[in-house]
Amino acid sequence: MSKLISGKMLSAQINKELRNEVTQLKEKGVEPCLAVILVGDDPASAVYVRNKKRTCDELGIKSVGHDLPENTTQYQLENLIHDLNNDPSVNGILNQFPLPIGLDESKIIRKISPEKDVDGLNPLNAGLIAMGQPIFISCTPYGVLQMLKRSNISTSGKNTVVLGRSNLVGRPIATLLSSKGWDSTVTVCHSRTKNLAVITSQADILIAAIGIPEFVTFDMIKEGAVVIDVGINSIEDKSKKSGTRLVGDVAFEEAQRKASLITPVPGGVGPMTIAMLMANTVNAARLQNGLPRLNI
Amino acid sequence: MSKLISGKMLSAQINKELRNEVTQLKEKGVEPCLAVILVGDDPASAVYVRNKKRTCDELGIKSVGHDLPENTTQYQLENLIHDLNNDPSVNGILNQFPLPIGLDESKIIRKISPEKDVDGLNPLNAGLIAMGQPIFISCTPYGVLQMLKRSNISTSGKNTVVLGRSNLVGRPIATLLSSKGWDSTVTVCHSRTKNLAVITSQADILIAAIGIPEFVTFDMIKEGAVVIDVGINSIEDKSKKSGTRLVGDVAFEEAQRKASLITPVPGGVGPMTIAMLMANTVNAARLQNGLPRLNI
Numbered sequence: 258m259s260k261l262i263s264g265k266m267l268s269a270q271i272n273k274e275l276r277n278e279v280t281q282l283k284e285k286g287v288e289p290c291l292a293v294i295l296v297g298d299d300p301a302s303a304v305y306v307r308n309k310k311r312t313c314d315e316l317g318i319k320s321v322g323h324d325l326p327e328n329t330t331q332y333q334l335e336n337l338i339h340d341l342n343n344d345p346s347v348n349g350i351l352n353q354f355p356l357p358i359g360l361d362e363s364k365i366i367r368k369i370s371p372e373k374d375v376d377g378l379n380p381l382n383a384g385l386i387a388m389g390q391p392i393f394i395s396c397t398p399y400g401v402l403q404m405l406k407r408s409n410i411s412t413s414g415k416n417t418v419v420l421g422r423s424n425l426v427g428r429p430i431a432t433l434l435s436s437k438g439w440d441s442t443v444t445v446c447h448s449r450t451k452n453l454a455v456i457t458s459q460a461d462i463l464i465a466a467i468g469i470p471e472f473v474t475f476d477m478i479k480e481g482a483v484v485i486d487v488g489i490n491s492i493e494d495k496s497k498k499s500g501t502r503l504v505g506d507v508a509f510e511e512a513q514r515k516a517s518l519i520t521p522v523p524g525g526v527g528p529m530t531i532a533m534l535m536a537n538t539v540n541a542a543r544l545q546n547g548l549p550r551l552n553i
Numbered sequence: 554m555s556k557l558i559s560g561k562m563l564s565a566q567i568n569k570e571l572r573n574e575v576t577q578l579k580e581k582g583v584e585p586c587l588a589v590i591l592v593g594d595d596p597a598s599a600v601y602v603r604n605k606k607r608t609c610d611e612l613g614i615k616s617v618g619h620d621l622p623e624n625t626t627q628y629q630l631e632n633l634i635h636d637l638n639n640d641p642s643v644n645g646i647l648n649q650f651p652l653p654i655g656l657d658e659s660k661i662i663r664k665i666s667p668e669k670d671v672d673g674l675n676p677l678n679a680g681l682i683a684m685g686q687p688i689f690i691s692c693t694p695y696g697v698l699q700m701l702k703r704s705n706i707s708t709s710g711k712n713t714v715v716l717g718r719s720n721l722v723g724r725p726i727a728t729l730l731s732s733k734g735w736d737s738t739v740t741v742c743h744s745r746t747k748n749l750a751v752i753t754s755q756a757d758i759l760i761a762a763i764g765i766p767e768f769v770t771f772d773m774i775k776e777g778a779v780v781i782d783v784g785i786n787s788i789e790d791k792s793k794k795s796g797t798r799l800v801g802d803v804a805f806e807e808a809q810r811k812a813s814l815i816t817p818v819p820g821g822v823g824p825m826t827i828a829m830l831m832a833n834t835v836n837a838a839r840l841q842n843g844l845p846r847l848n849i
Contacts, residue, residue: 379680380681381680384683387679388676414746428683432683432724435718436718442745443740445739447736447738449709449736456738
């Protein structure tokens with residue numbers, strides 16, 4: 258029976274460290290500030306934005322909301338970002354996605370100054386990860402790394418299999434874990450991979466990020482493996498009042514019988530992401546004030 | 554006994570196609586132009602630059618040399634690049650490395666406009682590769698892809714092992730081959746990998762890019778594998794007049810008894826790189842003139 262890696266607990270630990278750090282920064286006259294842009298009325302986006310702002314409040318980070326109407330033009334949004342890029346009191350810029358139809362996300366991502374791109378979405382930041390010199394790691398990959406680090410899981414020389422090759426999750430996780438310092442031997446699997454179970458069952462560390470509910474089953478897991486489940490999928494469950502429940506990309510109950518360590522869903526990678534956004538914001542403030550990066 | 558993948562032959566084929574393309578571009582009033590910067594007196598760099606300019610000539614691409622003295626300052630070099638970035642008659646900028654001691658290569662790389670970065674070194678271009686939207690692929694990885702493509706080697710669903718995780722070669726090759734369209738299941742191995750021979754001998758396609766002479770031996774290769782040797786190492790050979798000869802990262806003679814296809818050294822990946830620089834220059838000219846990318 259495996260032990261749980263609790264994202265709830267680890268993110269609370271990180272937030273506590275960041276709160277102390279923010280207090281110390283303020284004593285030096287530096288107040289970290291995150292600009293949060295929300296365009297339109299998507300209710301899920303509104304919830305995400307509220308949670309991010311609330312965590313800012315809890316940590317003593319200033320958050321400045323920019324709520325724009327559904328009919329905002331590309332020009333108006335780019336203009337706002339231009340102003341925020343040039344505002345020295347703003348350290349990080351977060352634009353909640355998805356944007357309303359008609360607005361070009363990838364142009365917006367590239368418009369945000371790489372120095373303020375605390376979401377780590379700018380291709381320049383992806384490139385710096387690929388080149389081993391990351392400024393900001395996007396929040397989900399960063400959260401996965403922290404879970405491994407803070408659970409004292411040694412990655413060097415281990416066989417790590419990443420299921421999924423998305424720009425935002427699978428790809429950066431694979432690149433980071435195979436880079437110096439992490440030193441894993443990483444294999445990236447995807448929909449075209451043949452003999453998938455043969456490959457995954459050789460993994461000392463298995464990271465699932467494909468967005469298919471309970472895809473990873475008992476026979477795909479090596480005895481004693483570490484299993485990190487990045488998936489968050491809503492499936493039908495008539496026993497619930499809402500009619501649905503959240504599951505990961507891993508069939509949790511059966512995986513738990515084989516893994517040594519495993520992340521739950523919910524309460525695993527999910528809670529880490531906001532904590533890592535906060536960490537990036539604090540580091541943005543440090544870097545913009547000539548202070549070295551915080552090694553969390 | 555394996556068949557050879559000849560970089561000499563394939564690069565000649567690509568150059569021929571590019572020559573035709575340049576002729577057609579000129580009929581439309583577009584003359585591709587590459588600015589070639591050489592700082593200092595390094596004899597090897599002088600040879601590389603001469604070869605690149607000569608290939609430009611052969612293809613009808615205009616090359617403009619900028620030979621700067623050894624004592625050029627960072628400021629002067631950045632100023633030149635600034636001017637070339639803003640010169641609409643220049644499509645591509647190549648700065649031959651290494652630079653003399655005291656000049657900051659990574660700053661120079663980032664100074665070159667991503668739209669003119671035909672060497673594909675700017676981190677933004679690395680990021681666009683990671684995100685599946687490359688503008689320019691750096692010349693060695695691009696050459697490897699062309700060798701696979703033009704030898705009709707199917708990569709989809711194949712196990713590909715990349716030996717080496719360098720920013721310039723191993724990493725982008727791994728990323729590209731696991732991305733959509735290429736669809737390989739890619740494992741990146743490096744100095745910290747355990748049981749290396751077990752992993753490499755499962756590879757349908759084995760790409761060696763670690764810079765260690767004749768590192769890959771008979772027992773590390775799967776029967777019938779495709780072996781791409783990116784290494785170019787000079788080793789002692791008293792039978793030669795020069796006292797040295799060039800070998801790859803693969804022990805060629807023994808590997809040849811097991812591989813189905815293999816690249817020689819010299820005459821393998823090496824000759825491909827200049828051809829791919831030419832391809833990037835032609836594409837820079839096309840993109841800057843509103844024409845779609847050439848699918849070579």
